Amino acid sequence: MEQDLIKPPVELRYAEELSALKAADTGRRPENWKLSPKAVRTFILGGTVTLPDGQKRDISRKFYGNDALVERCIITLAGNRGLMLVGEPGTAKTMLSELLSAAICGRSTNTVQGTAGTTEDMIKYSWNYALLLSKGPCREALVPAPLLIGMEEGIFARFEEITRTPAEIQDSLISVMSDQILNIPELGDAGLVFARPGFNIIGTANTRDKGVNEMSGALKRRFNFETVSPVRDVKLEKEIILREANDLAKAGHIDCPIDRDVAELLAVTYHELREGQSAEGTKVEKPAAVMSTAEAVSVYFQTLCHAWYYGNGTMELPVLTENLLGAVCKENRDDLERLRSYFNTAVKQKSTREGGIWEAYFKTAAYLK
Ligand SMILES: Nc1ncnc2c1ncn2[C@@H]1O[C@H](COP(=O)(O)OP(=O)(O)O)[C@@H](O)[C@H]1O
Ligand SMILES: [Mg+2]
Known part of the structure; x- marks a missing residue:
């Protein structure tokens, strides 16, 4: 399958490495994580693992320049805080957030791309209008977007270029991040969705876009910020x-x-x-x-x-x-x-x-x- 795609997602591209890491993984794991923080670190920064049959397997380094930053990112996520990667364009913020999601959740594609036109529907959920008209508001008619998918499946939702999105739309994340609950009022009593363990949000923002749609203080407080710098070597x-x-x-x-x-x-x-x-x-x-x-x-x-x-x-x-x-x-x-x-x-x-x-x-x- 990999050969048929222009850019296979990280979890496919490095499927072999990820399964070797899983087989060799003996570290402590937060609930619902596919790998331990130690193995996630090895996946991103490279190293050698020993498989159960004693064979060694090399894991390639994918992110260069700041190993401590990668460790801090993993710890932030393990501690259930949102992670916001900020920095100049082209400093591998997207790459790092894909690597983290692929290693921790097995999926890097549960993503919202922030633009001036991003709406709350694209983040939370929308409706299949044909079903909505024929059956009324019901679970079947609901079309989950990355935030809801992440909460229900216990995986990360990635929010790319968050500051390109209008501030009031960005702020729709606040209640979910503080209470870990999403309310879908149309579904009545069945409309409360509780996040499963493993759910979290990784955002990225370009410092060059700063001031376009500055994040609110309330939202900022719900993320740990990490600044990714250009490689200087x-x-x-x-x-x-x-x-x-x-x-x-x-x-x-x-x-x-x-x-x-x-x-x-x-x-x-x-x-x-x-x-x-x-x-x-x-x-x-x-x-x-x-x-x-x-x-x-x-x-x-x-x-x-x-x-x-x-x-x-x-x-x-x-x-x-x-x-x-x-x-x-x-x-x-x-x-x-x-x-x-x-x-x-x-x-x-x-x-x-x-x-x-x-x-x-x-x-x-x-x-x-
Ligand atoms: N520190 C780094 N380590 C490895 N690759 C890097 C690094 N910085 C930049 N790159 C390269 O730049 C590419 C673009 O990064 P990207 O994740 O799209 O940047 P951003 O989201 O910060 O704009 C990466 O795919 C990688 O090839
Ligand atoms: Mg990017």
């Missing part, structure tokens, strides 16, 4: 780019060699533009655009696709630079100047000092127009 960022591009290439049946040097160029470029400083200590003007690892992955993968469909299978630097230009300068024309100036200072310096691929990279500055 160039080597790690390079590994993430390579790993993700490799997965994307596999999924797209693109059989090009993955170029490690190009991943390094890109990781360094993203890192230096994000930090506002080159490794050599030169000041770099930061673009207004978000310089996220996720964007770096997409620039790399686009360049790989170009090599596969139009080229001879080798990644080309002019194409890389053009893709970089598209990614960095999509919102703000001033960013073009900043990118040019980055090439003319930091990249130029590396070109003179190290030559090789940096020299070739510097020559592609001509494509920045």
